[in-house]
Amino acid sequence: MAKMTMREAVSQALWEEMERDERVFIQGEEVGVWGGTYAVTKGFYDHFGAKRVRDTPIAEAAIVGSAIGAALTGLRPVAELMTINFAFVAMDHIVNEAAKLHYMFAGQFKLPLVIRAVSGGGRQLAATHSQTPDAIFAHFPGLKVVSPGTPADAKGLLKSAIRSDDPVLFIENATLYQTRGEVPEGEDVLEELGKSKVQREGDDVTIVAYSKMVQAALDAADRLSEDGIEAEVVDIRSLRPLDMGPVIKSFKRTNRAVVAEEGWRSYGVGSEVAARIYEMAFDFVDAPVKRVAQAEVPLPYNADLEQLALPQTEDIYHAAKEIIYG
Amino acid sequence: MEKNEYLDLFQEMVVIRRLEERAAELYQQGKIGGFLHLYIGQEAVCAGICSVRQPKDRIITAYRDHGWAISAGIDPKIVMAELLGKKDGCSQGKGGSMHMADTDVNFWGGHAIVGAHIPIAAGMALGDVYQDNADAITICMFGDGATNIGFFHEGLNLSKVWNLPVLWVCENNQYGMGTAVERASAVSEIRQKAEGYGMPNERIEGMDVMKVRKEVSRVLESMREEGGPYLLEIMTYRYRGHSMGDPERYREKEEVKKWEDEDPIGVFRNYLLDEEIATKEELDEQENKAEEIIDEAVRFAESSPNPEKEALFDHIYAEETPIEYKGYRMERESEEK
Numbered sequence: 001m002a003k004m005t006m007r008e009a010v011s012q013a014l015w016e017e018m019e020r021d022e023r024v025f026i027q028g029e030e031v032g033v034w035g036g037t038y039a040v041t042k043g044f045y046d047h048f049g050a051k052r053v054r055d056t057p058i059a060e061a062a063i064v065g066s067a068i069g070a071a072l073t074g075l076r077p078v079a080e081l082m083t084i085n086f087a088f089v090a091m092d093h094i095v096n097e098a099a100k101l102h103y104m105f106a107g108q109f110k111l112p113l114v115i116r117a118v119s120g121g122g123r124q125l126a127a128t129h130s131q132t133p134d135a136i137f138a139h140f141p142g143l144k145v146v147s148p149g150t151p152a153d154a155k156g157l158l159k160s161a162i163r164s165d166d167p168v169l170f171i172e173n174a175t176l177y178q179t180r181g182e183v184p185e186g187e188d189v190l191e192e193l194g195k196s197k198v199q200r201e202g203d204d205v206t207i208v209a210y211s212k213m214v215q216a217a218l219d220a221a222d223r224l225s226e227d228g229i230e231a232e233v234v235d236i237r238s239l240r241p242l243d244m245g246p247v248i249k250s251f252k253r254t255n256r257a258v259v260a261e262e263g264w265r266s267y268g269v270g271s272e273v274a275a276r277i278y279e280m281a282f283d284f285v286d287a288p289v290k291r292v293a294q295a296e297v298p299l300p301y302n303a304d305l306e307q308l309a310l311p312q313t314e315d316i317y318h319a320a321k322e323i324i325y326g
Numbered sequence: 327m328e329k330n331e332y333l334d335l336f337q338e339m340v341v342i343r344r345l346e347e348r349a350a351e352l353y354q355q356g357k358i359g360g361f362l363h364l365y366i367g368q369e370a371v372c373a374g375i376c377s378v379r380q381p382k383d384r385i386i387t388a389y390r391d392h393g394w395a396i397s398a399g400i401d402p403k404i405v406m407a408e409l410l411g412k413k414d415g416c417s418q419g420k421g422g423s424m425h426m427a428d429t430d431v432n433f434w435g436g437h438a439i440v441g442a443h444i445p446i447a448a449g450m451a452l453g454d455v456y457q458d459n460a461d462a463i464t465i466c467m468f469g470d471g472a473t474n475i476g477f478f479h480e481g482l483n484l485s486k487v488w489n490l491p492v493l494w495v496c497e498n499n500q501y502g503m504g505t506a507v508e509r510a511s512a513v514s515e516i517r518q519k520a521e522g523y524g525m526p527n528e529r530i531e532g533m534d535v536m537k538v539r540k541e542v543s544r545v546l547e548s549m550r551e552e553g554g555p556y557l558l559e560i561m562t563y564r565y566r567g568h569s570m571g572d573p574e575r576y577r578e579k580e581e582v583k584k585w586e587d588e589d590p591i592g593v594f595r596n597y598l599l600d601e602e603i604a605t606k607e608e609l610d611e612q613e614n615k616a617e618e619i620i621d622e623a624v625r626f627a628e629s630s631p632n633p634e635k636e637a638l639f640d641h642i643y644a645e646e647t648p649i650e651y652k653g654y655r656m657e658r659e660s661e662e663k
Binding site for chain 2: 056075105
């Protein structure tokens with residue numbers, strides 16, 4: 001085990017996979033000479049060279065579209081979108097091309113492609129640059145959507161995504177880059193895609209979360225513990241495919257659940273998870289499933305207002321308390 | 327060119343024409359669903375280009391793709407089976423008219439979002455350069471209408487910035503759906519758009535397959551020497567509507583008639599006769615053979631089975647992934663597990 005930041009974990013995954021497989025290359029805005037707008041690819045350009053660390057024009061359809069084309073020829077591109085908000089500019093290539101070409105041509109086209117994108121608010125970037133629209137992308141069969149909550153998962157899942165023969169949208173949260181955690185060492189330590197993971201055990205309430213909300217859920221669980229309530233935290237890690245197994249297993253024991261996400265509640269990840277809990281474990285329901293999410297406003301610039309809109313640890317704490325005491 | 331190559335090329339163009347005429351009938355009978363965009367009138371372009379490309383050169387095009395599928399080397403009966411949505415179709419009935427492909431003959435579709443395949447083509451050329459397959463050229467077709475969308479400009483720009491070996495081919499059939507070029511494009515000579523990217527370009531005539539062959543092989547040769555992208559605007563015309571549901575209010579019958587005088591099959595036929603390469607009887611025989619090929623293709627396609635129900639869940643992903651059926655069955659399925 002080595003202690004490192006989320007940024008280092010992502011960077012290390014990319015570095016190791018590029019060292020391991022000549023077909024892996026990265027492209028995107030400022031990934032090369034600049035070293036990455038979030039410094040994830042610092043040092044890559046000097047080590048791997050311009051062929052494998054490709055600065056692109058600010059043209060997201062070209063970034064994703066050309067990565068799809070390169071993947072079709074047998075390469076394993078990692079296309080970086082500076083933020084997921086810019087994915088809308090490449091929306092057609094993500095949901096209409098990457099997600100569908102394998103199916104539409106009956107398996108002839110393979111897309112071993114990773115699209116990395118930074119999601120989430122909290123950095124005073126105002127409404128257009130602060131969204132958490134992850135659920136939108138998870139709507140489309142054919143695309144895998146993965147979003148880690150810890151450095152260890154970031155590394156293990158990104159490595160699996162790069163080795164996957166399917167297109168993966170890999171969503172990182174910018175405010176998590178500085179968080180630190182233990183990361184197992186070893187080039188082939190992988191985390192399987194499409195598997196939920198129990199991050200904390202408990203018998204009283206299930207908190208389902210992913211990405212930034214995992215830490216918030218763990219913090220809320222610590223506060224609940226002080227009140228004598230033991231929460232189980234299930235990190236879904238992958239929005240598609242969605243592994244409900246550990247969620248249902250936990251729910252059948254706790255009979256109560258809170259689902260936390262950073263994005264908006266309407267038509268969101270929480271809605272999906274809650275609906276599946278009702279469908280799959282209706283007989284075990286003792287209280288309504290609570291959804292904790294972002295206030296439904298375009299995020300404002302002002303730091304206080306922005307934090308007011310974003311879901312916080314205490315929101316998860318109070319949501320859990322509500323369903324435990326009625 | 328040997329005599330049999332001329333005859334094969336002639337037969338290929340007639341096969342494409344007959345396949346599409348038959349497809350129109352099958353569409354009227356309700357045997358072909360969805361959209362059907364006929365290529366009739368443009369055959370000299372696909373036949374000409376494919377007859378001078380090398381096998382390593384990738385072909386990728388838009389949704390008016392039946393001619394390209396056949397010229398690239400897919401058997402007409404496989405194309406017909408795909409039109410009918412059958413299991414033996416090149417996309418096993420999952421793609422239909424607009425999504426034909428066969429990677430074994432380096433034909434990469436069949437793409438139906440206008441212009442979206444243009445950046446993809448740039449990426450395929452990047453793949454070839456990256457893997458030291460640098461001599462291969464990606465040949466990417468699109469209509470005049472596609473040159474007004476952002477994908478076109480992003481793709482062209484990238485191909486020039488990265489010096490990618492893409493032959494960009496605008497098949498200018500003069501209408502984007504029902505809107506004439508000059509009503510939709512700021513410049514009516516599409517090739518001018520390549521100037522903005524410092525890209526060599528030219529406009530050529532596209533109704534004479536021999537001319538298309540000559541010009542395109544010259545361009546491909548120069549590209550293999552010089553490297554980098556090239557834009558070719560090929561002037562052509564479709565005699566049928568944009569799709570089967572086109573009321574054709576945007577053009578006069580006289581205009582269509584004028585272009586029919588330049589029918590690429592008639593032009594090629596006359597060339598072969600004038601140059602005494604083939605006799606009338608020999609060409610008639612090719613036409614008859616083409617009819618037989620299409621009769622057989624229709625028989626094959628009609629008797630090909632529908633895809634099995636299980637095929638619904640094949641190829642969503644390359645890797646094994648849990649199946650999600652219609653929602654109301656989810657609970658039952660989880661219990662079955």
